[in-house]
Amino acid sequence: MKQEIGSTPQHGLRCQPMNIAFTDSWLNSMQGLRLVIPTGCTVAGTAGGDGPEISRSILISAPFVAIIPVGAQLAAVADNNPAGWVIALKPGVLGQVSQLAFDVVPRWSRFWNPFLREAAGTLTTLHHADLIDAACADAFADVVSVHVALRYGHCAGAAVPDMPLTRQMLTRIEAFVHEHIAETILVGQLAVLVHMSASNFARAFKTATGTPPHLYVTLERVKFARTMLCQQTPPLVDVGARAGFRTQQHFTEVFHRYTGVTPRAYRLAHRTVGS
Known part of the structure; x- marks a missing residue:
């Protein structure tokens, strides 16, 4: 039973x-x-x-x-x-x-x-x-x-060898980006979170993650938009705005650049798979 x-x-x-x-x-x-x-x-x-x-x-x-x-x-x-x-x-x-x-x-x-x-x-x-x-x-x-x-x-306060950013610092940065995903996010804002200058932070972040901070933010916006397109049905312009893109055209261009399809095509493909 x-x-x-x-x-x-x-x-x-x-x-x-x-x-x-x-x-x-x-x-x-x-x-x-x-x-x-x-x-x-x-x-x-x-x-x-x-x-x-x-x-x-x-x-x-x-x-x-x-x-x-x-x-x-x-x-x-x-x-x-x-x-x-x-x-x-x-x-x-x-x-x-x-x-x-x-x-x-x-x-x-x-x-x-x-x-x-x-x-x-x-x-x-x-x-x-x-x-x-x-x-x-x-x-x-x-x-x-x-x-x-x-x-x-897990080991959030430990620094990886040769990397000045600890896992706890990276988690803090990730949380800030997710919390403010709909807003303009500057490298200087992220640097302040870990008490570093913008230039030192940019180098340290790329060393720790392999990705420059501005590209990381862009990719997180795309991931966020993909999640919304899969789970909800708001207008595409709202998806772009909530993911932090300045205009619908900018949203479409960036989304297509990193996924290979437009937001509309991505949503339609997901609906087809889900049905």
């Missing part, structure tokens, strides 16, 4: 559809962190405190995700049927390594992560087809926990 998600206190509750997670008292009582992944048009709001005098609140909507403390309050904004997933992250999934890694995973962070968006899409497809049970849900939660530990926490 198939074991449904959330059927026992031991299994399946770490990976919950958003409408269930909002009212699941057991998930809310867990210690650690939660990953919030809204899908469709759902906007999730979360609020809580980091101390007796420090309060935090953020709004999350696709294609962004967020990491919040488990104790934070979470609710949909003007949505009676919220869509998405809330995943309780398990620090011990990689043993002592991930225990230490999770200590530096940024709380109250909102960012864009294509892997996590794909995971949410797969979860939704399995859920709608009634093909996901408690064991499968726990497996997804474990994989996501490993990804978060390695991507945002």
Whole structure:
């Protein structure tokens, strides 16, 4: 007999559809962190405190995700049927390594992560087809926990030999770019984040990543646009604007340069594959 998600206190509750997670008292009582992944048009709001005098609140909507403390309050904004997933992250999934890694995973962070968006899409497809049970849900939660530990926490403060930028610095830069993807982003702004001059930062960033910072920002804009074209149906001009391109023509030219197709063709191809 198939074991449904959330059927026992031991299994399946770490990976919950958003409408269930909002009212699941057991998930809310867990210690650690939660990953919030809204899908469709759902906007999730979360609020809580980091101390007796420090309060935090953020709004999350696709294609962004967020990491919040488990104790934070979470609710949909003007949505009676919220869509998405809330995943309780398990620090011990990689043993002592991930225990230490999770200590530096940024709380109250909102960012864009294509892997996590794909995971949410797969979860939704399995859920709608009634093909996901408690064991499968726990497996997804474990994989996501490993990804978060390695991507945002593992050895984040360590510098790679001959590279003056630590992984923590690179994560800080990535988070800033994703948070401000719709805006003009200057190399000097990124350099300030790691307390370097623009010229020294540009050299250090290329050494660490193999890509100049201005090209990195452009490629992130293209990736962001691809995610929107795959997951949502806003007008193309809105996709370009939200990805930070100055005009629709500029969006089309840059997107075609790095993908080989226009945004319209990319969307139509994705719809054809999805159907």
